[in-house]
Amino acid sequence: MKQTFLIVVLALLGQLITAQQNQQDVEKKIDEIIKQLTLKEKVNMCHAQSKFSSPGVPRLGIPEIWMSDGPHGVRGEINWDNWGYAGWTNDSITAFPALTCLASTFNPDLSHQYGVAVGEEARYRRKDILLGPGVNIYRTPLNGRNFEYMGEDPYLASIMVVPYVQGVQENGVAACLKHYALNNQEEWRGHINVNVDDRTLHEIYLPAFKAAVEKGHVWSVMGAYNQYNGQHTSHHEVLVNKILKGDWGFDGVLVTDWGSAHNTKEAAYNGLDIEMGTWTDGLTSSTNFAYDNYYLADPFYELLKSGEIDESVVDEKVRRILRLMFRTNMNMERPLGRMNNKEHHDVARKVATEGIVLMKNEKNFFPLDSEKEMTIAVIGENATKMMTIGGGSSELKAQYEISPLEGIKQRFTKATILHSMGYSSGPSAYGRVIPPYLDQDSLHAAAVETAKKADIVLFVGGLNKNHHQDCEGGDRLAFELPFNQDALLNDIIEVNPNVGMVMISGNAVAMPWLKDVKAMIQAWYLGSETGNAIADVVSGDVNPSGKLPFSFPAKLEDNAAHFYGELSYPGDSIDQYYKEGILVGYRWHDTKKVKPLFAFGHGLSYSSFEMSNIKTDKDSYFAGETMTVSCDVANVGEVDGAEVVQVYVGKPKSEVERAVKELKGFDKIQVAANGKQSVNITINIDDLAYYCTDKSDWELEKGQYVVYVGTASDNIKKKIKVSVK
Incomplete structure (x- = not known):
């Protein structure tokens, strides 16, 4: 026994020594490369050359770095200089469930499978950095990007993010942890100054970032848009120099969010390595907005050339960039990647089914018998609306997306399936709301008539990826369901009490109808396998096991951020104050004895x-x-x-x-x-x-x-x- 133990110890020690020697060899190579670079070439490596790439050095064989959104799948190919899609025919991918769904699985092993699969797709698409995962804390149910994150609890997010990062990076693709830090709302995100005490910062808002750095060894981190204590977070003396690169020993690359740099000297001295997207017009507008005018471009070069900033500052940035390259596009041993294969589809479906949460199930309403002859009315726009489209930078060009209606029809072959939209939300559009062109009163009336004809109603509603819902660039305007869904549900229940709710959302919502529906499942945004996963759970082919990664307050003011008024959320447009301190989510509900509608960790089973x-x-x-x-x-x-x-x-x-x-x-x-x-x-x-x-x-x-x-x-x-x- 002792001999076996000694052999194992010696083997591990040998691996450690080899890894250290390899790293030393890489650092020596980096030293030699830096000596050969001109000052201009060094500066060029520190800023974008297109929407999603930064330049290499062709004369030395140093490649470009190519990045892509996002955490739930690799985004469709974007044009060089504008946000339009390039029109490729070979960039459709597997859409994986949103990270709220992944967090609700409470399954770190599944998180690793997710990371491996999405990393393989990024590698196949020849991406060097995958812009995700996001681990900002769920502070308010109005935040438009909550669906991209891992819930309200720092421990849960810390445990779930590490295997995701490791899985992605096994493919020689850098995960890019975001948004560092305190980017917990979209309203005024570009400038709002967050005031939060140090204890709350370290106990609530930093642990998942810390875990991804220290345990996941993430290779890149994305700065956030907002300010913290009067300084923008993408080049922050305390957050970056002291904590991220100092206390945590992060040895990778800090990338801006697109347009989050604001000052050349702060960017130079406060740890920013690559600046992306500061001017979105790129090279197609005028020289005033060319990439060479970024803060870490010509302005940086001039300060270096004059000696006002020492060349060692840019050398440190280039060292980190080259280190990332040796891990990614200059790593000759990295695998080739795969895309849209059965294994990825299986992982997407597994995450979706494990993440669905059975919230309520009165008199065992679910599961429904898929062999029974009955009439099922599937009501709600979300039964057919594609949810991989929209939402901002996380939107996806999926190879396929099975809708809830399609999944239910395929599973319940002996049932008569009726469908009625019930309401219309309008087309998806980033940054603006396009009103629906269908008559809402007519849709409402038709849905009620459809419900009368059915034995069972499945109401597939909730939010979607439109602006002011679950979408980047703007927060929700109300806690209630949009498009008069509450009134529609009440009218349906009046004519048919056998209603099961299938909630599609990445956020908590008000539920005045909850006592009157027989059952409810929280189905999140489930990606390519949406319809199959919902049918798996509704039919009982899969026994639900998801648990809520955040609390559902009964009313908005029961949420801690909203309890303290507008200065707490959303702020006064200049400052906001996290007055609830460490009492976020269930910590608030437990400590202040504010009963939630559904508690953190809640989830029923069959x-x-x-x-x-x-x-x-x-x-x-x-x-x-x-x-x-x-x-x-x-x-x-x-x-x-x-x-x-x-x-x-x-x-x-x-x-x-x-x-x-x-x-x-x-x-x-x-x-x-x-x-x-x-x-x-x-x-x-x-x-x-x-x-x-x-x-x-x-x-x-x-x-x-x-x-x-x-x-x-x-x-x-x-x-x-x-x-x-």
């Missing part, structure tokens, strides 16, 4: 689970130790299913303000019908620390803690007291 033998391995711990929380989970239902055991920890009588409890561990397990599984969840005691602003460091309090074990933040099965000495 089976039933019972937890027993819940315990910790000890009742007392020291700093540096680990705590193991164990339990048995029995499936007492009639179908196989999955449950997510969630472990939260709280510190009563703390010396600082604390949330009642915070998620510190979880495990998703498959349990066969009438079967049982044991679960062991390990928590580092050091992770129970809070960020002490007096010390600018983490502080672990001594004393009593409470461990909460359950299946949702509001469904705790046992509380266990432990102490930290």
Whole structure:
């Protein structure tokens, strides 16, 4: 046994030494390349040459860097100098579910499969940087880009982002973590100055970024548009120099969001490496807006040439860019990639089905029997509206997208399927709303008549990717469903009470009709396999196991950001103040005793689970130790299913303000019908620390803690007291 252990240790040590030697060799090569570059060539490498590329150095064989949106699939090819699509016929891809759906799977292994698959498609399309994933925290349900992120909890986002990043980068494609940092709304995103205390910054808004850097070893990071403490975040002294590149040791490339640079000297000195998209007219308008006039272009060159900025500043940027190239387009061993293959379609469908959340299921309304002869009315524009189109930079040119209506028709072949739009939202358009051209009253009336003829109604509604909904460039204007859907639902329920709601959205919405519908599933934006995944769950072919990655407030003012008024959200157009501090999401609902409509971690199943033998391995711990929380989970239902055991920890009588409890561990397990599984969840005691602003460091309090074990933040099965000495 000892001999085997020694062999393993020696092998790992050998791998580490080899990796260090390889890295040293790369750094030596970079040193030699930098010596051969002219000052102008160095500067050129630090800014865009087109909408999605930065220049190489042809005379030395240094390639261009090509980038692409986005986190849910590789965007269609964009023109060189404008935002129009290039009209290629070979750039249609697999559309994967939005990251809210991925987060709701609570399945890190599936996150890795997602990353590998989307990375393979990016590699096949010859992209060097994939602009994603996004890990900004869900602070308000009005944020137009929440669907691109991983929810409200920093621990969940941290656990889910690391395997995604690793999966993408296994293909020799750099993941680009975004939007660093505090870009938690679209309203006034280009200039709003976020005021937030250091403790909240480090405990809520930075952990997922930190995990992706320190554990995922992400190769690139994208700066954000907004300001923090009076300085733009894409070239920020504290966020970039001190935290990202200092404390966390990030050795990759910091890229601007498109147009987020604002000052040449700040960009030079505060860690920005590649500037993209500052003037969107590119080379096609006039020399006043040419790429050479970017902040890190000719203005940077002139300051370097005059000696006002030392050449070592640009050398550091070029070193990072070349390091990224040796990991991507100058890595001769990277794989070739694949696109639109069955394996990718299977991953997309698996993520979609595992991410769908069964929110309510009165009298086992779901699943519906796919072998039964019945009439199903599928009502709602979202039953047929393509959701891969629109939404801003995350929009996709999918090879195919199976609509909910199509998926239901294919699965329920013995049923009579009726469809009625019910409402119309108008065409998708970035930055503006195009009014619908169909008469809403007529659509409304027709849908009610259709509902009268059916045994069951599936209302497929919610939001879409239009401006002022789930879309970049603008936040939602109201918490309610748009296009009079609430009134339509009420009228349908009056004529047919057998209504199941299929909510398509990346955000929480008001639900005044919730008590009157029999069941509801949260179906997110599911990509290419949307219809198949919804049919899988509705029919019971897949037992739902998704859990909510953010809280659904009953009304908007129950959300912490909105409770404190306009200065908290959206601000006064110049400043905003995160007055709720660390009490974001379920932390707010628990601590302030504000009952949510649906709690963080909530999600039902077609089976039933019972937890027993819940315990910790000890009742007392020291700093540096680990705590193991164990339990048995029995499936007492009639179908196989999955449950997510969630472990939260709280510190009563703390010396600082604390949330009642915070998620510190979880495990998703498959349990066969009438079967049982044991679960062991390990928590580092050091992770129970809070960020002490007096010390600018983490502080672990001594004393009593409470461990909460359950299946949702509001469904705790046992509380266990432990102490930290």
